[in-house]
Amino acid sequence: MIPFTQNIEDVIIEKFLRAKTSIVIVVAWFTNHRIIETLIKLRKYSNINIEVLVDDNVINRKFFFAKHEEKLKKAGIKIRKQTIRNFNHNKFSIIDDRTIITGSYNYTIRANRNLESIIVFDDESIASYFTRIFKFLTIENHIDENVELLFENFDFANKLISTYYTFNVNLFKILKKDILIGHCFTHPNGLYDEISYEPGLIFNPKYFLHKELRDVIKRQKNNEYSFEDIDSELCQEFELPIQKETIKGHYVTAISDFNHSVSQEIAFDNGTEIDYEKFGEDYEKLEMAVSNYYTRKFEKTFNKEKLKTILTEDIDIIIEDYIWINNFKPFLNDKIIADIYRRTAVKTLRKS
Known part of the structure; x- marks a missing residue:
């Protein structure tokens, strides 16, 4: 478990570039161009499964869905839809069903100017917990264990x-x-x-x-x-x-x-x-x-x-x-x- 309070964008990109099989991203807002371009390049040069869930709010409609959804889908990245009405305020990523990135940081440019923190876990049981949250948010009528x-x-x-x-x-x-x-x-x-x-x-x-x-x-x-x-x-x-x-x-x-x-x-x-x-x-x-x-x-x-x-x-x-x-x-x-x-x-x- 490693905490980070500085250079968070770079830490996230570095972790994504090390992914071997899968990346799941769940964030409230996603407008960071560097992170988006990193995901597209990953798909271009590898067969990594990438899934993204963002909250369906005004900011994302204007700066994520309108600007980036089509090119992400074209690259083979799955844009998942939330099946419940609640505001999705989660901020986490799951890499290779083992590594977790979570904390206060949203994937936005503005977040780089804020006092933010993330923590990185390398633990399958914790990754499983976040995978269960992802399933609850994206699978219709899902009942958690x-x-x-x-x-x-x-x-x-x-x-x-x-x-x-x-x-x-x-x-x-x-x-x-x-x-x-x-x-x-x-x-x-x-x-x-x-x-x-x-x-x-x-x-x-x-x-x-x-x-x-x-x-x-x-x-x-x-x-x-x-x-x-x-x-x-x-x-x-x-x-x-x-x-x-x-x-x-x-x-x-x-x-x-x-x-x-x-x-x-x-x-x-x-x-x-x-x-x-x-x-x-x-x-x-x-x-x-x-x-x-x-x-x-x-x-x-x-x-x-x-x-x-x-x-x-x-x-x-x-x-x-x-x-x-x-x-x-x-x-x-x-x-x-x-x-x-x-x-x-x-x-x-x-x-x-």
């Missing part, structure tokens, strides 16, 4: 989806009766106030789509809630959506004298994004941060068989949120979510 687990275990799927999935209004209305609310409250245990919680919608930024939950929270804020509200699962002790750091921070505060800065350091260490501004003036530290981030990420990225074992351990999906972020989120969309609930409903009807 990890998502198969959600079809096989609805209770776990419902808990995970209720907690993390970014519902739209229509999908939420369809699934509302099955979505778990969850709970989170403190109570004395004789030594300190302990926190108890169950995953569900109260941890989800889309909690406000639940009208009754939203109404109870509004009455709480206005000191207008009733005894029925207090006894309801909709009544909340913490501000929504509840964050993982709230849980971890409570443990730290209640059990020890660690100050607020410690909990913030813990939260930062386990975050899902790199604070590039923090490291902006120091390339050496930036490269170290990028390397550490991807090391943590792929240590917690699993295939179906490994996930099966982990899920038998009754894992805490709030604290161990990498289960969602790395292993399920990249492979889900509205249609698949709806199918998970629909198939479960059909099974329930058949049993009855």
Whole structure:
């Protein structure tokens, strides 16, 4: 694993020129003429299989599809179409089913003037992970192996989806009766106030789509809630959506004298994004941060068989949120979510 923060365009071109069998490119924007011409030359002098997927946005329509699509196709390069509507913000390339280039760098000229970073892996298992993402984006109705687990275990799927999935209004209305609310409250245990919680919608930024939950929270804020509200699962002790750091921070505060800065350091260490501004003036530290981030990420990225074992351990999906972020989120969309609930409903009807 090697991080790069300078001369990134040259690094990418060099890696492409070493390809022997295949290159797969998935980027949000692709307007870099040097990289495009490199791909065309590669096809001219070799039989390498090259596939490109870019987001179908205004910039790409004007500066990629209009200017380059025909000559890329003429060279034998496959321009793949995305089968889902979500904005494709991925930035990775897979070389020979083994080498991965990924990071913040888009394949544009402007990216050369930005503070960007990439990391290069030489690892078949990591390459396999990105290949699965590519299949999900380009194959109609593709079900990833990890998502198969959600079809096989609805209770776990419902808990995970209720907690993390970014519902739209229509999908939420369809699934509302099955979505778990969850709970989170403190109570004395004789030594300190302990926190108890169950995953569900109260941890989800889309909690406000639940009208009754939203109404109870509004009455709480206005000191207008009733005894029925207090006894309801909709009544909340913490501000929504509840964050993982709230849980971890409570443990730290209640059990020890660690100050607020410690909990913030813990939260930062386990975050899902790199604070590039923090490291902006120091390339050496930036490269170290990028390397550490991807090391943590792929240590917690699993295939179906490994996930099966982990899920038998009754894992805490709030604290161990990498289960969602790395292993399920990249492979889900509205249609698949709806199918998970629909198939479960059909099974329930058949049993009855």
